Structures are given as C-alpha cells and as structure tokens.
Amino acid sequence: MNGMNFEGMVKMACAAPIWTVEAEGASWRKMAQACSDQGGRLVSIWGSEAGKGVSVFAACVFSEGMLILRCSAADGKFESLADIFPCAARMQRAVHDMLGVRCGEEGERPWLSHGLWPPFPLRKSYDPSADFVCEEESYRFVSVEGEGVHEIAVGPVHAGIIEPGHFRFQVVGEKVLRLEERLGYKHKGIEKAFEGLTPREGAKLAARISGDSTVAYSWAYAMALEALCGVTVSTRASLLRGILLERERIANHLADLGALGNDAGFSFGLAQFSVIREDMLRTSKAHFGHRLLMDIIVPGGVSVDIDAKAGEAIFAECAAVREKVLVLREIYADHTGLQDRFLATGKVESGLAARLGLTGLAGRASRNVSDLREDHPYAPYDRLGVSMATHHGGDVAARVSVRFDEILESLRLIRAMLEMMPEGETAGEIPECSGFGAGWVEGFRGEVLVTLEVEKGVIRRAHAHDPSWQNWPVLEFAVIGNIVADFPLINKSFNLSYSGHDL
Amino acid sequence: MYRILREILRNGIKTERELPPDASLRVSMPQCGEAPTALGNALAIRHVDAGSCNGCELEIHALNNPYYRLEGLGMGFVASPRHADMLLVTGPVSKHMEAALRRTYDAMPEPRLVAAIGDCGKNGGAFCRRKNYACKGGVSSVIPVDVEVPGCPPEPAAILQGILSAIRT
Incomplete structure (x- = not known):
C-alpha cells in the first residue's frame, strides 16, 4: 500500500476508502508524519470521551484514502501535530475547549470558547449550570507597532448579510499588514446536541451544520451511519445523491459568482447569476420538495424519488443553465474593470497553499490539487470519470475560474447520472447497531467529514468537520499586502463557513 | 456592452407580486404606533445572524x-x-x-421593529430540541420581537411576507 502499512490498520466497511488505527505513544506522530511525507494532508482532529478517559482522533489523507488515528489522552495531554500540519493548531485548541485535554502551552489558548459557558461541554459529566469564570474580554490579539500603523476591528456583526465573526486588521494607510481572525461566535453546541439522539433524529441536525452544504453533510452523516451498520445503498439512491450534491455545488457557485461580480462593482453579474440560481432552487423545490435540498439525503438512501418527467426537466435545465453560464463567463472574462479587481488580488502561492493545507475549491485554484470525486471515486463517481478543475493563479480570478469550470463539469455529471439511472429502491432500513463510522464527501467548498460513535441505536458522539477549518487561517495570509477595500472580495472568493467551523 | 444589454433584455422583468401581510405572524401588539405605516414601505433593514446554520441567510439574500x-x-x-x-x-x-445582538438593537433609533426569521429565530429550532448550553433559544428571549417567520429555512416569499406583516398589520 505505497509504503503505508501500519500494524493494526483496519479498513472500515464504508463507501469511501477509510482505515482506522490505534496510534499510542510515538506512533501517533510517526503515522501523521508518514502521511505528510507522502504529500498527504490533515483533515480533522477531534476528541471523544470514552469509558476510561478522553481519546484524540486525527484523520489524515494518504495515497489510498483516509487514515483515522486514535490515541489516548488519559493523562489530559496529547502530542501536537501542528508542526507537521499547521492547520492542526486551531483544531487542537478546540479539542481543549471542548474536552479539556491539551498539547503544550498554545493548546490552552481558547478558540471556540469565549468563556460564556462552563468549560469542556463534551465531557460526559458536563453540568451546564456549573459556576465558572467568565473570560470573554481577555482574548489577546497580536498587534503591530510602529509609525503609521493602526488597527481596524470588524465584527462580529458585519455590514452585509453575512455570518458573524471578528476580524482584526493591522493597517498602514490602505495596506493590510496583518489580519487575525476570531471565530466561534456561532458556536451553538451542535456536537453536544447530537448526544443521546437516535441516528434518524441526528440526520436532521447533520443537515443543519452548514446550510449551504446541507447535502454534503447529510451524505457524510448517512455514509458514517451506513458504514457503522454495514448497510449499502442502492445504485439509484447513490445516483440521486450525486445529482443532489452537484446541484448544491452549482447553486452555491452561481451565488458566489454573482456576489463576486457585485463586490467588484458589477451588479449586472449579481442580477444575472441570482436569476439562474433562483430558477434552480425552484426546480429543486418542485422535484425534491426543498429549495436547499435539506433532509433529502437520509440514512439508507434518499427520501424523495423522481419520476421520468422530473428527470427530463432536470436534464433540460442543465442545458439551459450551461448556455447562460457560458455567455456570462465570456462577459466576465472580457470586462476589464472586473478583471482588474480579480487578477492578482488575494493571491495564495501554490507553495504556501501546500504548506498550510489549503483545501477544496480554494486549494485547487492554487494548484493544491485534490478532489475526492477524482482522487478516491466511490459510487456514483466511480463510473463518471470526474475531471477536477484546477488553476495555477491562486488569486481571486483563479477562484472565479475554478467555479466556472466546476459548474460546467457538474452539469455534465448530472446529465450523465440521469442517463445511467436504473430503476430500483431509493430508501433502505437502518438496523439498530453499535460502533464507529465515518463519512467523507467533497462538498462545494471542499471535503466534509462526519464521524459517529453509536451505542445500541443511540448517538454517543458525533463529530463534523468543515473544510473552512483549513482555509480560514490561509485567508489571513491571502490578504497581506492587499488594500482593506479588497478584503470583502477576497473573503467572498474563499466563501468560508462560520457555522460549519464554529459548530 | 451589447452582450450585457442583450442578456438584460433576454431575462426581461422577473418580479413577482409579494404575498399579502399576515397578521398571524405577529407575536406582539404593535409597539411603534402609526410610525411604520406612515413611512409606507420605506424600510431600512439591518440583518443580524445570531448563530444560524446560514440557510436563512441564503434565502434572505434571495x-x-x-x-x-x-x-x-x-x-x-x-x-x-x-x-x-x-x-x-x-x-x-x-x-x-447575545451581547452583539443586544448592542445592535440598542444602537437602533426608535421606533424600531424586530423580525425573528426561521424556526431557530422563533424557538431555537433544531438546535434547541433539548436544553443547549450554548444557545439562548429564540430571539424573543433576548430582545422584544414583533413578527416571527417559521420555516427551516422560510422561503424568500415568506420572509418578505413577514417583513410586510410587521409594518402593515
């Protein structure tokens, strides 16, 4: 297996290629390093309180798929992976916020916790009414000193219809010297809320981790549960899942392309793209029953089937959307004012992108190429030959270009999936079961991971990971040297989730 | 420029008629007297996301x-x-x-209206089925609310109807 064969690796009965391994002592860092040496990446770090103390998990990607390492943090400590994968730093701080196990000094600096609820909510013995010291105002930002340097504090409430978060800029004139993010404002205890639910009830919550990625999360959640119970879904159901995921990708990309035009002063773009998006959402409502496709993917399959007429309508819509998008792409490409704002703005060089683990769409626009649908295609993507969209530019223009390419590819995929759709059942039973499962899906923003621990038909622990964890820190680098006024444009070009990150 | 104009013409006018105001969306008696009605429809709206999944934001954008x-x-x-x-x-x-929401509300001039959007804005929705250590559960537990628009997320037409209900009922 390409130099990666650790003792005790167990392959999960999952649609996606995922292995688990016990990684006690030195092997924790050794295995993570081995993944990194292969050009692999870190997807997520999280903790869980098992019977005799807290365990910490790390999901790494290597050439064959995902390897989930587990180590015990019974003494309240675990080894940091931040020197191997820089994106680990914030996740490790979040592990401390949630469970009180830490690695090093930095591990105690809060990240998700703002000190407004008692510490360590994911401990089984957690008492939400316990006394605690409120530390809200003590968070320390790094400041820059020197002549002419000033600070701009933005948020958590922003000037538009956006999610809340705080940005602290250090600026000279109009130029950004440094940006520091403070997130966690949307933390709403999702992972704790999963505990004690039945897997069916949990599916509703999973669909609401990040509304723009509801299909991706629902699929990852269903996949985790199906892996745990040893259930496989029908071909028809998996093709429908693929169609739903690609429709979600297209709808989000359309919104982003419109908003990016608008942020650069080209409101025509917003009007045009938002009409195409609205038309697609209405088609989704007509044939799947929900504009954003919430709760359509359920454990065991999908909750809505489509008839031949609906299939034809969705097929025809693909051709219409394609035609309109091609025209708008030309208009965008030829518009000098727009290109002037897009080109060389918010640039992330491919070397930096690789070092920091920039992932998903933004990663592909900085030549950091990975796309689950091509790298590790599972049903239905195994029969589709997905062609990943990439760009070398690393700037806003590159992220715009990748979005255009991905819309066109997703339209092709939807039509291909409709053409190969067999008759068959679309829903399956989920037996009561116990165990550990994981689901891994390429959402519109990047790879989404959901892991589940279930005991006798009740959720003990659920963890959800959004690719925004990887990309938020990179945004801090992307804005350096740009003017403050370009921040909204750069931020939009990444379009990161606050809800999916803050949980 | 020709292509831009052509696309505008090709789309034509899409605007649909809004739904009529619905008094049942109102949760409290009008606190602002006649002022909002006197303003007609000239309403300036400030949005605050107090922990949504961002689904409601997508529909507000619409x-x-x-x-x-x-x-x-x-x-x-x-x-x-x-x-x-x-x-x-x-x-x-x-x-x-919570603090940011209160401060935003306090910064508004009177008379002021509040619309709580979605099941979460109404009562905490999917996140507050049971007691949740991290949520207050519903906008009305923090600031006075005039109208509530249920739905997960409510569709744009319903959100617009909720806004109109706050000023016309």
Whole structure:
C-alpha cells in the first residue's frame, strides 16, 4: 500500500476508502508524519470521551484514502501535530475547549470558547449550570507597532448579510499588514446536541451544520451511519445523491459568482447569476420538495424519488443553465474593470497553499490539487470519470475560474447520472447497531467529514468537520499586502463557513 | 456592452407580486404606533445572524434577486443599525452572539421593529430540541420581537411576507 502499512490498520466497511488505527505513544506522530511525507494532508482532529478517559482522533489523507488515528489522552495531554500540519493548531485548541485535554502551552489558548459557558461541554459529566469564570474580554490579539500603523476591528456583526465573526486588521494607510481572525461566535453546541439522539433524529441536525452544504453533510452523516451498520445503498439512491450534491455545488457557485461580480462593482453579474440560481432552487423545490435540498439525503438512501418527467426537466435545465453560464463567463472574462479587481488580488502561492493545507475549491485554484470525486471515486463517481478543475493563479480570478469550470463539469455529471439511472429502491432500513463510522464527501467548498460513535441505536458522539477549518487561517495570509477595500472580495472568493467551523 | 444589454433584455422583468401581510405572524401588539405605516414601505433593514446554520441567510439574500426585488418595494438592507428601522434576526441566539445582538438593537433609533426569521429565530429550532448550553433559544428571549417567520429555512416569499406583516398589520 505505497509504503503505508501500519500494524493494526483496519479498513472500515464504508463507501469511501477509510482505515482506522490505534496510534499510542510515538506512533501517533510517526503515522501523521508518514502521511505528510507522502504529500498527504490533515483533515480533522477531534476528541471523544470514552469509558476510561478522553481519546484524540486525527484523520489524515494518504495515497489510498483516509487514515483515522486514535490515541489516548488519559493523562489530559496529547502530542501536537501542528508542526507537521499547521492547520492542526486551531483544531487542537478546540479539542481543549471542548474536552479539556491539551498539547503544550498554545493548546490552552481558547478558540471556540469565549468563556460564556462552563468549560469542556463534551465531557460526559458536563453540568451546564456549573459556576465558572467568565473570560470573554481577555482574548489577546497580536498587534503591530510602529509609525503609521493602526488597527481596524470588524465584527462580529458585519455590514452585509453575512455570518458573524471578528476580524482584526493591522493597517498602514490602505495596506493590510496583518489580519487575525476570531471565530466561534456561532458556536451553538451542535456536537453536544447530537448526544443521546437516535441516528434518524441526528440526520436532521447533520443537515443543519452548514446550510449551504446541507447535502454534503447529510451524505457524510448517512455514509458514517451506513458504514457503522454495514448497510449499502442502492445504485439509484447513490445516483440521486450525486445529482443532489452537484446541484448544491452549482447553486452555491452561481451565488458566489454573482456576489463576486457585485463586490467588484458589477451588479449586472449579481442580477444575472441570482436569476439562474433562483430558477434552480425552484426546480429543486418542485422535484425534491426543498429549495436547499435539506433532509433529502437520509440514512439508507434518499427520501424523495423522481419520476421520468422530473428527470427530463432536470436534464433540460442543465442545458439551459450551461448556455447562460457560458455567455456570462465570456462577459466576465472580457470586462476589464472586473478583471482588474480579480487578477492578482488575494493571491495564495501554490507553495504556501501546500504548506498550510489549503483545501477544496480554494486549494485547487492554487494548484493544491485534490478532489475526492477524482482522487478516491466511490459510487456514483466511480463510473463518471470526474475531471477536477484546477488553476495555477491562486488569486481571486483563479477562484472565479475554478467555479466556472466546476459548474460546467457538474452539469455534465448530472446529465450523465440521469442517463445511467436504473430503476430500483431509493430508501433502505437502518438496523439498530453499535460502533464507529465515518463519512467523507467533497462538498462545494471542499471535503466534509462526519464521524459517529453509536451505542445500541443511540448517538454517543458525533463529530463534523468543515473544510473552512483549513482555509480560514490561509485567508489571513491571502490578504497581506492587499488594500482593506479588497478584503470583502477576497473573503467572498474563499466563501468560508462560520457555522460549519464554529459548530 | 451589447452582450450585457442583450442578456438584460433576454431575462426581461422577473418580479413577482409579494404575498399579502399576515397578521398571524405577529407575536406582539404593535409597539411603534402609526410610525411604520406612515413611512409606507420605506424600510431600512439591518440583518443580524445570531448563530444560524446560514440557510436563512441564503434565502434572505434571495430577497435581493430580481424575482423578489426588495428594493423595488422601497426597502433595503443597510450597513449600520443606526440607519435601520427593522432588525432581521436569524439563528437560535448563541450565547456568543447575545451581547452583539443586544448592542445592535440598542444602537437602533426608535421606533424600531424586530423580525425573528426561521424556526431557530422563533424557538431555537433544531438546535434547541433539548436544553443547549450554548444557545439562548429564540430571539424573543433576548430582545422584544414583533413578527416571527417559521420555516427551516422560510422561503424568500415568506420572509418578505413577514417583513410586510410587521409594518402593515
């Protein structure tokens, strides 16, 4: 297996290629390093309180798929992976916020916790009414000193219809010297809320981790549960899942392309793209029953089937959307004012992108190429030959270009999936079961991971990971040297989730 | 320029008629007297996301598209609470957003209206089925609310109807 064969690796009965391994002592860092040496990446770090103390998990990607390492943090400590994968730093701080196990000094600096609820909510013995010291105002930002340097504090409430978060800029004139993010404002205890639910009830919550990625999360959640119970879904159901995921990708990309035009002063773009998006959402409502496709993917399959007429309508819509998008792409490409704002703005060089683990769409626009649908295609993507969209530019223009390419590819995929759709059942039973499962899906923003621990038909622990964890820190680098006024444009070009990150 | 004009013409006018106000969306008696009605539809709206999943934001964004064309009704989103007549709030009010929500409300001039959007804005929705350590659960537990628009997320037409119900019922 390409130099990666650790003792005790167990392959999960999952649609996606995922292995688990016990990684006690030195092997924790050794295995993570081995993944990194292969050009692999870190997807997520999280903790869980098992019977005799807290365990910490790390999901790494290597050439064959995902390897989930587990180590015990019974003494309240675990080894940091931040020197191997820089994106680990914030996740490790979040592990401390949630469970009180830490690695090093930095591990105690809060990240998700703002000190407004008692510490360590994911401990089984957690008492939400316990006394605690409120530390809200003590968070320390790094400041820059020197002549002419000033600070701009933005948020958590922003000037538009956006999610809340705080940005602290250090600026000279109009130029950004440094940006520091403070997130966690949307933390709403999702992972704790999963505990004690039945897997069916949990599916509703999973669909609401990040509304723009509801299909991706629902699929990852269903996949985790199906892996745990040893259930496989029908071909028809998996093709429908693929169609739903690609429709979600297209709808989000359309919104982003419109908003990016608008942020650069080209409101025509917003009007045009938002009409195409609205038309697609209405088609989704007509044939799947929900504009954003919430709760359509359920454990065991999908909750809505489509008839031949609906299939034809969705097929025809693909051709219409394609035609309109091609025209708008030309208009965008030829518009000098727009290109002037897009080109060389918010640039992330491919070397930096690789070092920091920039992932998903933004990663592909900085030549950091990975796309689950091509790298590790599972049903239905195994029969589709997905062609990943990439760009070398690393700037806003590159992220715009990748979005255009991905819309066109997703339209092709939807039509291909409709053409190969067999008759068959679309829903399956989920037996009561116990165990550990994981689901891994390429959402519109990047790879989404959901892991589940279930005991006798009740959720003990659920963890959800959004690719925004990887990309938020990179945004801090992307804005350096740009003017403050370009921040909204750069931020939009990444379009990161606050809800999916803050949980 | 020719292509831009051609696309505008090809789309034509998409705007649809808005739903009539619905008094049942109102949760409290009008606190602002006649003022909002006297303003007609000239309503300045400030949005605050108090911990939503961002689904409601997607549908609020849609209000600005040519189908719902909020600005055509004389309404618009403003960047500062100091300019706002109405606060449009989403989410189960995470404890981390409670202070920011209160401060935004306090910064608004009177008379002021509050619309709580979605099941979360109403009662905490999917996140508050049971007691949740991180959420207040519903906008009305933090600031006075005039109208509530249920749905997960409510569709744009319903959100618009909720806004109109706050000023016309």
